[in-house]
Amino acid sequence: MSAAPTDRKTAWAVAQRLREGGSIGAAADAVVALWQTAQGDRGETLAALDFLTECGAHGRALPVVHVARQRWRGDAPIAARAGEIALALGLFDEAAGALREAITLNPKQGAAWLRLAHCRRFEADDTDVQRLRRAWSGTDFDEATRTCIGFAFGKALDDLGDYALAARVLTEANALARKTSPWRVDDWRRFVDAQLRASALPALPVDAEFNPIFVVGMPRSGTTLVASTLARHAEVRDRGELNWVPALRNLLAEQRQSHNPQALATIARLIRAQMQRDDAPARFHLDKNPLNFRYLDFIAACFPNARIVHCRRDARDTALSIWMQHFAHADLGFAYDFADIAEVRKDGAKLMTHWQSRLALATIEVDYEAFVAGPQTQRDRLDAFLGLERDATHPVAAENPAIVTTASVWQVRQPVYTHALQRWRNYAPYLPALTALFPAPPA
Template sequence: MSQPQKTDFKAIQQLISSGRFTDAINRCEALLKDIQRADSLSQQECLYLMAVAFRLNKDYSSAIAQLQNILSIYAQHSRALQELGYNFRALNDDRLALEHFYKATQANPALLSSWQALLPYYQAKEQLQATELCKAQIKKLSDLPRPILAATDLFYDGKIDAAENLCLQYLQQNKHSLPALMLLAEIASKLRAISEAEFILETCVELAPNNAEAMYSLFKVYSKLGKFEAALSLSNKLLNINAENTFYKVAKATSLVSLGEIEDAIAIYQSVIDNEQADANLYLLLGHALKTKGDKQASIKAYQQAYMLSPTFGDAYWSLANTKTYEFSNDEIQKMLDAAKAQKTSSNDKIHLEFALGKAFEDKRLYKASFEHYEKGNAIKRSEIKYSSTNHNLFIDNLIKTFMPSLVSSLVSVGHQDPSPIFIVGLPRAGSTLLEQILASHSQVDGTMELHEILSLAANLSKKRQNLKAYPHNMPDIPKDRFKLFGEKFIADTQIYRQGAPYFIDKMPNNFMHIGLIKSILPQAKIIDARRSPMACSFSGFKQLFGDGQEFSYALDDIAQYYQAYLRLMNHWHEVYPNQILTVHHEDVVSDLESQVKAILNYCQLPYEEACLSFYENKRAVKTPSAEQVRQPIYTSGLEQWKHYEEYLTPLKQIFK
């Protein structure tokens, strides 16, 4: 936003404050002509001020028209939603007023005025639970220091930098302010500085050991970092504070699922359901646990119960699609189409619904309709994330420039010499879960999950400290004895996921970027690169809605560039670590399973076992999207699925020709 526009907006606000509403409207109309179409933020601000002036001038229809213009640009504009609530309240339309005040609080939970507007509606309708929730939120927001309330408001409106600056200014004078520290942690999480959020929240818990809100926030950060044992410990402490709190019960159950204690988790979910406290999301979590266990039919029933409780709950439909074997009925497809078009459906639900519809029409061999829905879901998701192929390629360049032969040779023997880890890396949807299931069927190998420890280490090393370099540039400057400590910590931190076998698997695909770091801290580790042909792998990623991360996968050109960067980096790793990385092509595994299994076991220095060929009989818990597929014998139908969509995949074909 240019400086003249800021001055103009301030002048318009002054006109409104002095009651000169017509002058404010005229000034807005004049300014709109000067604002470029590409400057959507300035356009939204101008339309918003005009709408406020129209409402205060009691021209409600004009105000509503301007607000709807804003929402056509950005559907989650919290203040436009709140303004609509004011307008409909003035028109005595309680239903629409209630609906828009509620939507405003969903878009921005820090809108105190909307919560205060909702309270009398809930009280009049004797909605006791909603009334108590509303009162609690009003009290929470009212108790916040004014600068932190303002910063919270900015944060939820997406003005992250402004929120952080305001928060830091307040902390300079109030160093131990718990609300300020917790908001700062939330900002760090939003910026994906998860380790920084962890440090801040651990400080909060030290300052206030019995503060349940701080503990619950820390629990969520531990879960993001994959520190599930620490998360479980916190959930138990929370239950000691309030044994009947449903959120704390669910927190414990999700930790147990992550630690592989599926039956105990299911028992907790079921106990909440039996006490009639279950909502749609709880049935979704129960479905995930049952799917991880391998109870396909029970998981399907749980997902169906979730969408029956909440008809626009996109994640319930997507979870059914994500079993990879479920086929939707015509009635379910119509329900999804209706929900995707409904104005009240959130963008997040629409994303899930569009991906589920893509799968539904794919199963019906209606590939044009299928691609249109996959494309819609990806487009919405891509609009909500910040990803840059340029920045990713720069990071890959920096890895290659850093891990040159001279550095690699200097670090070859400094790490922890434990030979037990087997890393399976590569791109998502490249067949890594299948390789994990094959290896985990060996008597000497424990299957675990996609572990976060290496990514967390890389993130910690990436922090800029004073004038020091960040990862990967700082690798030559790290004291040599630290690498052994890093390796020992990795082995200690991952012990919780093991069942006692001599070897174990870490199947985090994104670790392909950190092979140099892995070989520096664990030089004896085995590394298997799961690779799949570019068209098949790329399109499979495009039609997969990932739970978190993989931001590159929501546009075909981003996917193609990411695949090329992956090949470029893997070629480098093979050069600097010759004969230390095994590349396994998914197509070879499908066409000749036995010889590939023998090659994998030979590389891992493991004796041949027939159980690896019948991997689908292994009943271990599997959490990835391929869970259902790896419980079946090898099949070839997935190899050429992308060809049904070939005419729509020009951005991929142009690069992979």
């Protein structure tokens, strides 16, 4: 789709409507065509890149950002976007180069520091470690940027095995992040209590032509690993971490329409469109937003035939892994305090028990430790649960996912390994809350 300058606002509106209707491929096509008529406009280029990445169309964004980097050399925001896009596609060397350029041009780009840390596992003589060390020792950064540098440097120190310094750096970074987080434990407790007391929602009829999978659990419990493994099957499409379920569920609640079957049906059609999209058809479509465990009653009402994959992991390893990440979404604001993580973990288990006793959703539980110990065995369990035939051309660790935008972006593209098992033991001497607030693993 091309458009004259006077029609550009309308053309963008059309692209937005296509995206909202689930026609992601058509929306991406429209925006790329629109950008091609205005390649010399930096604002239009940045808008196109933002739109494409928000759609998950990183493959379409890559040639756009390559052109942009050639046209606007020395442009820090464009270099940062180039790094973001390449990282999501698993182009780690390209990503690191672009992110280094972005940081050199403007060291106050916090997200660029975070993404650089996730391009690889650091070695002792890595120049990027020295870059992070100097930045952390500097005084020229605002708190938001320093927070990002702290999480990035902490990750590098963990890679190097300097757990004592990593604990100190990450303690400060988490304290900074918590200062600006809107998440409050009292709000969480009220929400959980309301969910446990809520009356049942009316269930819509089963839509036999749509089979959604929701991978849920605590963040950092293996949801990305499980989702990417499932997506290697030709009959499964992984849509990543979608926010449609919480956003639309909360919209209905605000409008007091949660028990209105017509309103539920409208919302279910919207979610279905965002999961099915307009690419090649598949038997299953997957949403791996881990916090969807909060809303399984809503999912059951909209999609009675949904399959739930509940990921679990050692409590201390989960808590540590959450605490070591800087999350963008406000719903994950509990990540910066071990007491808050413990509260969410406890109540998450309570909610899952409640849903399993009350809902008829087909559910399977996958333990991270079991997956790491025997990935093919767990793949077989998942295939049997979904009724998928073994696809011999896709063994568990043989193929990398196309797009990953979570903190697992590097790890999920590596062979399944045991490095993350019992990781909490490295930090127990320096983080007493880990052993005080979370149960010990089984002997």
